[in-house]
């Protein structure tokens with residue numbers, strides 16, 4: 133007996149776990165992605181460019197920039213809604229979700245959580261509208277997984293600070309109006325709010341990427357960048373500052389990756405039903421059904437985990453190692469799903485006519501940034517054993 137095909141997440145009745153408001157926010161973002169992102173993103177990916185400024189303003193109008201923050205023109209939604217928005221954006225492309233999550237969860241969050249009233253008033257309303265774009269500079273060429281070793285330094289000169297050094301792999305770097313830069317000082321690691329038109333600041337776009345091509349990635353260089361005393365983020369000292377921002381973005385990634393995986397799986401499912409070999413749909417073969425079933429299980433389990441983490445976050449009860457559970461599992465399983473879907477599409481799986489290889493290549497970056505697979509494994513290992521094994 134045959135029956136009408138079902139979408140993978142329908143089988144899990146996920147909608148029943150969401151409030152009406154959460155579903156409404158999700159649907160608005162999904163609609164935007166269908167209309168504005170999906171028709172164009174393969175071309176942006178192929179060309180290695182995105183209209184970042186234009187999109188930032190549109191995302192501002194949509195209300196997704198810093199959407200989980202309170203005040204300053206931000207929407208103040210709950211964490212689950214923010215996660216669902218990240219998921220829909222990443223169903224479009226991981227680079228698009230990156231643009232939004234670096235803006236809201238890293239740059240805006242840093243100012244919101246640790247900034248002075250003046251810094252908040254100056255930047256947050258414009259960033260929420262997408263009139264100003266932010267980036268977040270933690271990683272350096274020689275210090276990725278181990279940011280504590282960073283060499284970028286800010287030294288006091290009278291009341292001013294003078295910033296020297298560089299940052300690598302910085303999303304939004306060449307299109308940003310403001311950079312949140314983490315640097316060594318006599319007082320430990322501190323964050324600085326650096327307008328990118330300050331003398332001595334430069335940004336160079338990184339080319340020849342095979343992943344996150346619809347996203348700006350850059351190197352930042354600080355050559356005697358003179359900043360007023362008021363440029364320092366007063367609210368935090370030490371590595372826990374940037375790591376607290378990463379908790380926000382990693383949470384979004386736990387949802388976001390599932391959007392890319394869902395888009396791959398829905399594409400592969402519909403392809404398998406339409407595509408005939410040996411006189412019947414490839415979806416009619418047991419090996420294809422095994423693939424589709426296994427992927428559906430991982431997607432659904434990842435979704436249940438994400439929603440659970442969202443509920444914990446909304447109850448202010450989430451811990452960093454729980455965020456790591458979500459980032460590690462969902463980035464890893466989404467990448468595996470994308471690769472398996474690629475195989476179902478056969479030769480068609482290698483072209484940008486379908487979204488699958490684009491998601492697959494993007495997820496390689498997502499697997500690495502915001503803490504690699506290994507770093508999150510060690511964070512969870514430390515939580516389990518009490519023994520840090522990073523060094």
Ligand code: TGC
Pocket residue numbers: 229230231233234270271276277278279280303370371372373375376378379381452501502503504507511522
């Ligand atoms: P450790 O000694 O463990 O900790 C230093 C201080 O930080 C505290 N802490 C945290 N605080 C808040 N949230 C967290 N998740 C925290 N983890 C640790 C810790 O309690 C301590 O506080 P205190 O008061 O004692 O000083 O630090 P460690 O040097 O041993 O490093 C630990 C490790 C390896 C887990 C950390 O360095 C790490 O997470 N490394 C990975 C680096 C990373 O994720 N980089 C991401 C860069 S940004 C990015 O990729 C953006 S991509 C954007 C996009 O396009 O979407």
Ligand code: FAD
Pocket residue numbers: 234268269270271273274275276277278300301302303304344349497500501502503504505506507521522523
């Ligand atoms: P490394 O740290 O050199 O790691 C290389 C390999 O060694 C990994 O597999 C790693 O897990 C492994 N390894 C390292 N140490 C250990 C250990 N102790 N035990 C076991 N294995 C280990 N950074 C920002 O600050 N801001 C951004 O906006 C930003 N955007 C990015 C956008 C893109 C597209 C990419 C690719 C990266 C971005 N990053 C950004 C940087 C990203 O966070 C780093 O690439 C990541 O943290 C890994 O650092 P690394 O590349 O130096 O790799």
